[in-house]
Amino acid sequence: MKKTLVLKVNPLQPEAEKIRLAAVFIRNGGLVAFPTETVYGLGANALDAKAVLRLFKAKKRPLDNPPIIHVSRIKDVYRLTKEVSPIAKRLMEKFWPGPLTLILKRSELVPEVTVTGLDTIAIRMPKHNVALALIEESGCPIAAPSANLAGKPSPTSAQHVLTDLRGRIDAILDAGSTVVGVESTVLDVTIDPPEILRPGGTSYETLQTFGRISLNPVVTADKPLLLEKTRSPGLKHKHYAPKADVVVVEGTLLPKVVVKVNELVQFHRMRGDRVGVLCTNETEHEYQADMVKSLGSRNDLASVARNLFGLLRDFDAEKVDVIIAEAVPTQGLGLAVMNRLKKASGYKIVNVDAA
Numbered sequence: 001m002k003k004t005l006v007l008k009v010n011p012l013q014p015e016a017e018k019i020r021l022a023a024v025f026i027r028n029g030g031l032v033a034f035p036t037e038t039v040y041g042l043g044a045n046a047l048d049a050k051a052v053l054r055l056f057k058a059k060k061r062p063l064d065n066p067p068i069i070h071v072s073r074i075k076d077v078y079r080l081t082k083e084v085s086p087i088a089k090r091l092m093e094k095f096w097p098g099p100l101t102l103i104l105k106r107s108e109l110v111p112e113v114t115v116t117g118l119d120t121i122a123i124r125m126p127k128h129n130v131a132l133a134l135i136e137e138s139g140c141p142i143a144a145p146s147a148n149l150a151g152k153p154s155p156t157s158a159q160h161v162l163t164d165l166r167g168r169i170d171a172i173l174d175a176g177s178t179v180v181g182v183e184s185t186v187l188d189v190t191i192d193p194p195e196i197l198r199p200g201g202t203s204y205e206t207l208q209t210f211g212r213i214s215l216n217p218v219v220t221a222d223k224p225l226l227l228e229k230t231r232s233p234g235l236k237h238k239h240y241a242p243k244a245d246v247v248v249v250e251g252t253l254l255p256k257v258v259v260k261v262n263e264l265v266q267f268h269r270m271r272g273d274r275v276g277v278l279c280t281n282e283t284e285h286e287y288q289a290d291m292v293k294s295l296g297s298r299n300d301l302a303s304v305a306r307n308l309f310g311l312l313r314d315f316d317a318e319k320v321d322v323i324i325a326e327a328v329p330t331q332g333l334g335l336a337v338m339n340r341l342k343k344a345s346g347y348k349i350v351n352v353d354a355a
């Protein structure tokens with residue numbers, strides 16, 4: 001156990017002395033959690049193999065799941081990569097800083113461990129003044145997976161990070177809750193057309209305004225699909241799971257979904273389980289369970305995304321055994337929300353249309 005230094009910092013105008021303190025840890029091979037616009041990341045110097053190994057260890061992350069590398073300027077991408085296609089360049093110019101991660105061919109400068117032996121690298125420029133200031137002050141690209149223990153829901157507040165990692169990391173820059181709430185979209189630009197490997201904070205619709213973009217089948221899968229190892233290494237691992245079991249109920253008619261959720265609540269309560277319902281403002285009043293939580297309005301999928309991981313953690317804090325979760329529409333950020341929910345459920349999905 002080490003002492004984790006908690007540095008409260010202004011999200012818009014981070015205090016220079018706190019950023020300097022955090023950057024000293026990074027430069028010395030240490031681990032610092034910091035906010036981005038999506039979720040909190042756990043940072044280490046991406047060019048320091050030992051520091052990156054510490055990062056995997058602190059998170060208990062499998063060594064075959066590479067982190068995302070964070071940069072503060074587009075020009076930093078060029079020394080980390082072999083080739084930047086015109087499409088990749090246009091995407092960076094249009095969507096950075098922002099919740100879009102690009103998969104590119106990596107250069108020899110990047111240590112093997114940072115990319116877990118792959119010949120590609122995931123890079124993004126976060127849209128958060130604290131993250132950008134930390135990268136600038138550290139003077140190196142920062143490898144940062146989400147700052148949770150592997151398999152747990154990603155952290156959207158400093159408290160979430162401390163619950164998982166206090167005593168395992170050197171410091172955290174606490175700038176309050178994150179805005180987007182789900183992680184960045186991972187887009188493979190080594191192929192044409194570019195392909196979304198993980199839906200996230202930059203929606204499919206938004207990317208399509210840019211040009212032709214394809215969706216990898218894993219994005220919408222209702223069961224675990226095995227991608228070739230090199231394409232999307234993280235996808236085979238357990239993800240986003242609270243301690244409670246999660247069951248997702250989906251269907252085209254909302255009233256039928258509500259009936260099924262209530263049926264499942266009854267079923268699990270009869271077995272003596274403590275049952276939670278994860279729903280939306282429109283349906284919240286329809287449920288009775290040990291704990292009923294609304295993600296927000298179905299008409300505001302950005303707030304649904306913002307609330308998702310925090311609510312999954314709240315159910316754990318309340319020691320709920322089973323969470324019955326209503327599906328939400330897959331437009332906009334809803335696609336990322338449903339992808340995370342289905343993974344969190346281990347693909348326990350009930351479709352009421354089939355019945």
Ligand code: TXA
Nearest residue numbers: 038041066067120121122145146183184231232233234
């Ligand atoms: O919003 C985010 O992306 C957050 C914040 C902290 O920036 N970071 C994040 O990192 O979610 P992480 O490590 O939890 O997720 C990285 C994802 C994983 O699914 C991983 O498999 C994928 O990116 N990835 C990393 N390198 C890759 C590569 N070379 N090819 C394909 N996928 C890659």
Ligand code: MG
Nearest residue numbers: 145146147154
């Ligand atoms: Mg993660």
